[in-house]
Amino acid sequence: MNNFQYKRVSSPIAAITELAKDPAAKLVAGGTNLIDLMKYGVMSPDKLVDVNHLNFNEIVKQDGSLHIGATVRNAVASANADVLKYQPLLSQAMLSGASPQLRNKATMGGNLLQRTRCGYFYDISAPCNKRQPGSGCGAMGGYNRMHAIFGASSSCIAVNPSDMNVALTALDAVILVTGPKGDRKIPISDFHRLPGTHPELDTTLDRKEIITGIVIPDNAFAANTTYIKVRDRASYAFALISVAVAMELEGTTIKDIRLAMGGVAHKPWRLKEAEQMLKGKQASVENFKMAAELAMKGARAYEHNAFKLKLAPNTMIQALKTASGIKA
Amino acid sequence: MIENKTREKEDEGMASNSRRDFLKKSSVITAIALTPVAAVKASDLKLDERLSEAIEQMSLSIEINGQQYNLKVEPRLTLLDLLRERLKLTGTKKGCDQGQCGACTVHVDGVRTNSCLSLAVMNDGAKVTTIEGLANGHELHPMQEAFIKHDGFQCGYCTPGQIMSAVACIHEGHANSETEIREFMSGNICRCGAYANIVNAIREVKAGGKV
Numbered sequence: 001m002n003n004f005q006y007k008r009v010s011s012p013i014a015a016i017t018e019l020a021k022d023p024a025a026k027l028v029a030g031g032t033n034l035i036d037l038m039k040y041g042v043m044s045p046d047k048l049v050d051v052n053h054l055n056f057n058e059i060v061k062q063d064g065s066l067h068i069g070a071t072v073r074n075a076v077a078s079a080n081a082d083v084l085k086y087q088p089l090l091s092q093a094m095l096s097g098a099s100p101q102l103r104n105k106a107t108m109g110g111n112l113l114q115r116t117r118c119g120y121f122y123d124i125s126a127p128c129n130k131r132q133p134g135s136g137c138g139a140m141g142g143y144n145r146m147h148a149i150f151g152a153s154s155s156c157i158a159v160n161p162s163d164m165n166v167a168l169t170a171l172d173a174v175i176l177v178t179g180p181k182g183d184r185k186i187p188i189s190d191f192h193r194l195p196g197t198h199p200e201l202d203t204t205l206d207r208k209e210i211i212t213g214i215v216i217p218d219n220a221f222a223a224n225t226t227y228i229k230v231r232d233r234a235s236y237a238f239a240l241i242s243v244a245v246a247m248e249l250e251g252t253t254i255k256d257i258r259l260a261m262g263g264v265a266h267k268p269w270r271l272k273e274a275e276q277m278l279k280g281k282q283a284s285v286e287n288f289k290m291a292a293e294l295a296m297k298g299a300r301a302y303e304h305n306a307f308k309l310k311l312a313p314n315t316m317i318q319a320l321k322t323a324s325g326i327k328a
Numbered sequence: 329m330i331e332n333k334t335r336e337k338e339d340e341g342m343a344s345n346s347r348r349d350f351l352k353k354s355s356v357i358t359a360i361a362l363t364p365v366a367a368v369k370a371s372d373l374k375l376d377e378r379l380s381e382a383i384e385q386m387s388l389s390i391e392i393n394g395q396q397y398n399l400k401v402e403p404r405l406t407l408l409d410l411l412r413e414r415l416k417l418t419g420t421k422k423g424c425d426q427g428q429c430g431a432c433t434v435h436v437d438g439v440r441t442n443s444c445l446s447l448a449v450m451n452d453g454a455k456v457t458t459i460e461g462l463a464n465g466h467e468l469h470p471m472q473e474a475f476i477k478h479d480g481f482q483c484g485y486c487t488p489g490q491i492m493s494a495v496a497c498i499h500e501g502h503a504n505s506e507t508e509i510r511e512f513m514s515g516n517i518c519r520c521g522a523y524a525n526i527v528n529a530i531r532e533v534k535a536g537g538k539v
């Protein structure tokens with residue numbers, strides 16, 4: 001690991017000032033992703049700004065919305081009584097990610113900024129447009145079993161690895177940030193980017209901005225949510241495919257629904273067309289199959305990940321069945 | 329305790345000697361080559377050395393297994409390397425060094441943590457318990473007893489991490505069934521495959537109510 005300066009800050013302004021002063025500075029909270037990347041030489045900031053002492057540690061129910069501070073640990077949020085009661089999907093998704101030790105350290109803000117686990121991004125001897133813009137994409141003609149089937153570009157086919165982000169996308173979360181120009185609220189669907197010609201940028205967060213919290217608007221989904229994650233091991237592995245479903249049922253009619261997929265794109269993949277199709281319809285396997293077909297429109301596989309074209313709709317149908325309680 | 333304190337001083341000496349020597353020598357060489365009078369004077373006052381220390385060495389006050397340490401550390405030093413290399417607490421193991429295997433698991437303020445992904449300097453003011461701090465004198469911790477009884481290891485390399493994780497798993501309330509134990513112990517990899525026996529050890533300790 002390269003050596004670096006370490007600065008502990010106790011106010012958001014101090015953190016922003018440090019970022020503004022030094023373009024090569026990075027924030028550190030849990031460190032579970034950044035320190036790993038620094039050990040591999042993938043990232044080598046010359047200054048780490050420790051934001052663990054900023055006061056963003058609370059989970060508050062306010063005006064119907066759930067506010068979760070940026071430095072709340074994933075383990076704390078997933079076990080929080082209000083999260084379990086009002087947004088159980090988030091807890092379920094977070095508990096399916098990483099290990100208990102990592103969740104004890106990892107923060108909400110850090111998880112939003114979690115970088116891809118693409119092997120070519122991690123291998124500093126390989127080309128990677130995300131790590132080194134202009135160097136090419138190793139995955140495109142290489143081993144691409146874990147890679148994207150939606151929204152990829154000719155410069156990057158990596159996927160966002162976070163489970164939390166998939167649940168937050170289904171729940172229409174809003175990311176609270178602050179920076180030199182003041183506060184901003186970014187809907188999560190605008191927070192993560194597709195790679196386009198700038199895969200080095202994972203999000204729309206400005207370099208000098210910091211995340212202060214996440215707001216999940218009130219909803220009536222708590223009784224019918226599910227997160228299904230398909231992976232190579234039963235636990236502690238990144239998703240090949242994951243699906244988040246949040247549904248409001250009136251009898252067997254789908255009154256409202258949110259759907260998002262993980263392991264398929266550079267950002268958590270919201271399935272709005274499938275949602276529109278299912279809204280007002282009966283919760284039935286037949287309708288779920290039609291929705292899954294619609295969801296897969298535009299999917300494109302690479303040499304080693306064609307299995308995702310089947311696994312994704314099947315996982316989606318299973319998740320819809322589980323969330324709605326349909327057995328057949 | 330006394331032995332530890334002495335050790336700590338020696339370690340500090342060892343850790344910073346080569347860097348200091350290099351900086352001293354290099355600043356003298358630079359000084360002689362460039363601006364003799366002012367720079368040699370600066371070198372005499374050890375200004376370079378003081379400046380580099382201000383940047384590179386951070387104060388760290390940390391309690392490990394009940395003993396207080398006041399140290400100076402480089403920011404890039406991980407908690408794992410602090411334990412093993414500086415303080416010679418080699419019970420905590422370095423497996424993957426990338427947060428994937430769990431061999432380095434310790435408790436920081438009662439919470440299980442991968443010490444390889446934690447910078448030492450970020451643990452200022454923390455209370456750390458390692459495998460060395462689990463036993464009560466010569467009396468083993470119930471989890472240590474149970475791992476021996478149930479043969480919860482083969483080569484033993486993952487065992488300190490497994491035991492620290494297992495104790496936390498029960499404290500967290502995540503040891504209520506075999507399925508739950510397996511899920512909440514998934515951050516600790518055992519290449520010998522002693523999982524079945526590890527689960528039995530944890531179940532017995534949980535049932536005994538001693539943890």
